[in-house]
Amino acid sequence: MENVSITFELSLDPFFIPDGARYPIFFFGLVIYLFCISCNLTLLGLIIARRNLHKPMYFILFSLPFNDLVGITAMLPKVLSDILTDTHTVYYPLCVLQGFLLHMYGGGVLFILAAMAFDRYIAICSPLRYNSLMTPRVVVAIIAIVWALDFVFIFTIFVLQARLPRCKSKLMNVFCDNPSLLKMTCGNTFINNITGLFNTALMQIISISVQAVSYVKILIACLVTRQNEARSKAINTCVAQLVIFFTFELTSTFTILSHRFQNVSPDLQKIMGMLIFLVPPILNPIVYGLNSYEIRRTLFGSHTKVSI
Numbered sequence: 375m376e377n378v379s380i381t382f383e384l385s386l387d388p389f390f391i392p393d394g395a396r397y398p399i400f401f402f403g404l405v406i407y408l409f410c411i412s413c414n415l416t417l418l419g420l421i422i423a424r425r426n427l428h429k430p431m432y433f434i435l436f437s438l439p440f441n442d443l444v445g446i447t448a449m450l451p452k453v454l455s456d457i458l459t460d461t462h463t464v465y466y467p468l469c470v471l472q473g474f475l476l477h478m479y480g481g482g483v484l485f486i487l488a489a490m491a492f493d494r495y496i497a498i499c500s501p502l503r504y505n506s507l508m509t510p511r512v513v514v515a516i517i518a519i520v521w522a523l524d525f526v527f528i529f530t531i532f533v534l535q536a537r538l539p540r541c542k543s544k545l546m547n548v549f550c551d552n553p554s555l556l557k558m559t560c561g562n563t564f565i566n567n568i569t570g571l572f573n574t575a576l577m578q579i580i581s582i583s584v585q586a587v588s589y590v591k592i593l594i595a596c597l598v599t600r601q602n603e604a605r606s607k608a609i610n611t612c613v614a615q616l617v618i619f620f621t622f623e624l625t626s627t628f629t630i631l632s633h634r635f636q637n638v639s640p641d642l643q644k645i646m647g648m649l650i651f652l653v654p655p656i657l658n659p660i661v662y663g664l665n666s667y668e669i670r671r672t673l674f675g676s677h678t679k680v681s682i
Contacts, residue, residue, distance in 0.1 A: 384469055384558075386462040387546045389641060396457060403454045406652065410446050413659035414439035417669070424672050430508040434493050435662055437486045437517060442655035445479030448472050449549050449651045456548070466540075469550035474532050476551055476651065481524040483622050483654060484581035487615060489516050490662075494615075495588035499595045523580070527573045534566050535559075548644050585619065614661045618654060625649045 391399060417439045421432045452472065456462045464472070493516075497504050531552055541560035552570065556563050589612050629647045 382543055383463050383465055385544045386456065386464060386548055387544065387640065387644075388456065388462045388548060389644060391457065396460070400454055400458045403450060403457070406656070407446065407450045407454070410652075410655040410659075411443065414442050414655060416673075417659050417662075418443075420669060420672055426668060426672065430504075430510075430513045431490075431493055431497065432668075433513050434486070434489050434516060437482070437520060438490070438658055438662060441479055441482040441486060442658055444475055444482075445651045446655045448475035448479065449648065453548050453648070462548075464545075464550065469545065470532065470536070470555070473550040473552055473555055474528060476549065477528045477531065478524055480626060480650060481528055481577055482520070484577050485520040485524055487619055488581040488584035489520050491585040491588040491615060492516070494612075495591055498592050523577075527577055531566070531570050531573055534569055538563065538566070546640065547647065549647070551647070585615075589616070618657055618661055621657065622650065622654055625653065 418436065421427050421436050449472070452464070493508065496507050500507065535552055535555055538556075538559040538561040540558050542558040544558075545554050546557060547554040556566055592612055625646055629643065629650060
């Protein structure tokens with residue numbers, strides 16, 4: 375049994391790429407990455423630079439493109455570099471860092487969407503009290519709670535993973551994550567699996583509960599209001615966020631479950647795992663950025679139709 379040093383160079387399990395497809399796949403992935411980076415950086419820049427966007431909704435929204443940048447940058451450049459150079463190695467500390475950032479991204483999506491749902495609930499159900507309720511102190515507290523909860527849940531998982539000895543040097547994925555790192559250990563992973571499932575379930579319960587309560591109250595408010603424009607704005611807000619939420623849930627749930635079944639294709643595991651870090655960063659700036667009236671007005675001028 376080989377005991378691998380923490381500085382040992384690990385090998386990754388690559389995709390099967392047919393001859394002649396390496397460069398097209400690389401350039402396609404590069405276009406996706408540059409598109410995501412430009413859209414999310416634009417959204418971040420607008421929120422920072424434009425005073426008309428210095429509102430609670432956009433301060434909370436700021437965490438979403440920032441989180442997307444962390445997720446896609448932690449994963450895609452390394453995968454594209456390995457595809458281009460046909461080298462599939464990584465040092466263990468960098469592997470753990472990548473895995474930690476990717477899991478922080480996943481938890482961040484859940485908690486940020488919950489915070490945004492709560493903000494929309496206050497804005498739609500208590501519009502006259504919105505400014506008095508969503509004060510700068512409250513907004514800062516919400517953002518701090520989002521990232522603190524995310525850090526505590528993910529840090530716990532990786533601390534438990536780091537205590538186990540490793541006896542393998544090949545990681546069965548194209549990027550590093552906690553399930554793949556656990557498969558390299560030779561210790562008892564029962565506590566890790568239970569803790570990982572418990573933390574994941576608790577994060578889901580917190581996020582879904584906040585969103586469910588918020589959206590139920592929003593829909594009730596929509597049913598009783600006689601203002602068609604207000605109802606339309608509320609419905610658009612709910613539908614847009616729910617599309618992103620369910621897309622993230624479907625891909626992440628399949629990926630989590632696929633690591634616990636031996637008959638799932640390894641390449642399918644890798645593809646579904648990558649979609650978690652690709653789909654939201656592509657859709658989020660469009661849904662929450664370009665579909666927002668104030669952001670569209672900032673980008674393209676005032677002659678735009680109100681959507682959200």
